[in-house]
Amino acid sequence: MHMDFKVAETFLSLNVADMDRAVRFYSRVLGAATTWTSPHWSSLNVAGVRIGLFANPGHEGGRVGLHFVVSELGAACASVTDAGGIIVSAASEVAPGVVVAEASDTEGNVFSLQEARGKLRI
Template identity: 35%
Template sequence: MARLSYVIKFVADMDRAVAFYSETFGFAVKMTSPFWSEVDTGETVLALHPASAENPAGSCQLGFNLDDLRGFYEAGKVTFTAPPKEQHGTLLARMLDCEGAQVSLSG
């Protein structure tokens, strides 16, 4: 089973973005750093990440949590741009959706 667990919003100014989403909507700040911040929107986390040439400010990336990420990868039904790998204590991978957008996966 897959669940939409987070949306990554790429931002030009981390402090401004954290303040905007927490103050405008009253979301609790779960964590903040120059490289990754999270605000609690309920079931889905809004993750803020610095923008880059590959991910310009204002763009977003969906993140799904899968019960069996390795099995999903091995089934070979989608194109992976990064196979499952332990990072930051979590199994992470990236794939392309049907329109070529990057999708982040955790398991």
């Protein structure tokens, strides 16, 4: 198979019901840098990864398969709730030294927060 092109970038996209609220959440909780914003689409950067937010007024949320490895899980969970999100499942050790909690943003998108102690990440 021969490819006549190169993939320039890979990014993730999340549906959001309220663009301004979602941008505020990710900026406040994860320190996202906003690189583009409009009422219909916003591009954020979190730890070198672009996350696109797509306005979908009927969006009801759900699990999105997004994971963030953080240095302090307790502080990250507190930041989620302070910014209007919820902790869906409390922190639990899923492997020796790996602690995971599930959280929901203000739009109902469920993601994982992971604290890996030492070098182990899953």
